[in-house]
Amino acid sequence: MNTGSDEPGEVAVVADKARTDRPEAGQETGRGLGSRAPEFIRARRVLHLSWQVGVFVVGLAVVVAGIIMLPLPGPGWVVIFGGMAIWATEFVWAQLVLRWTKRKVTEAAQRALDPKVRRRNITLTVIGLVIIGVLVGIYLWKFGLVMPWKIKDQ
Numbered sequence: 029m030n031t032g033s034d035e036p037g038e039v040a041v042v043a044d045k046a047r048t049d050r051p052e053a054g055q056e057t058g059r060g061l062g063s064r065a066p067e068f069i070r071a072r073r074v075l076h077l078s079w080q081v082g083v084f085v086v087g088l089a090v091v092v093a094g095i096i097m098l099p100l101p102g103p104g105w106v107v108i109f110g111g112m113a114i115w116a117t118e119f120v121w122a123q124l125v126l127r128w129t130k131r132k133v134t135e136a137a138q139r140a141l142d143p144k145v146r147r148r149n150i151t152l153t154v155i156g157l158v159i160i161g162v163l164v165g166i167y168l169w170k171f172g173l174v175m176p177w178k179i180k181d182q
Contacts, residue, residue, distance in 0.1 A: 061124070066119045080118050087114035087122075 063070060068081050094107030109129070115122035139145055 061120045083114060083118040087111045090114055 046051070051154075059068075059103050061172075065076060065079050065082075088111070090111030091108055092111075094104045094111060097104035097107055112122055112126055116126050139147075
């Protein structure tokens with residue numbers, strides 16, 4: 029390969045426009061990893077540190093609210109991922125976790141759309157509904173429309 033130079037220490041660098049215009053598979057478009065704080069905040073260390081503490085506290089409150097919502101009525105997982113998205117505006121580790129989660133959810137969605145998997149899921153659902161129907165039928169045949177806590181020894 030001709031680098032255009034005969035000097036031993038020089039290396040030619042060629043910009044590959046095809047690779048910079050399009051992101052590779054699995055890469056997000058837009059900004060890279062790191063803080064998304066405004067420039068005037070990032071320029072001042074104390075202000076940036078207090079910004080990060082504020083983002084962490086707000087994200088922590090949202091994640092804790094999501095964890096509380098898991099056993100209670102409410103969109104627990106959605107709120108937890110919302111808190112992670114808040115953290116991802118400032119912290120690289122949260123950005124990496126969200127990228128990994130997005131990749132896994134996309135892979136699971138693709139597997140769920142596979143015709144073999146769909147047939148298996150439909151078959152298992154039908155079998156489960158038949159078993160539940162048989163059990164309800166046996167209960168109604170034996171006890172009638174009586175609630176289980178009102179059944180006397182028979």
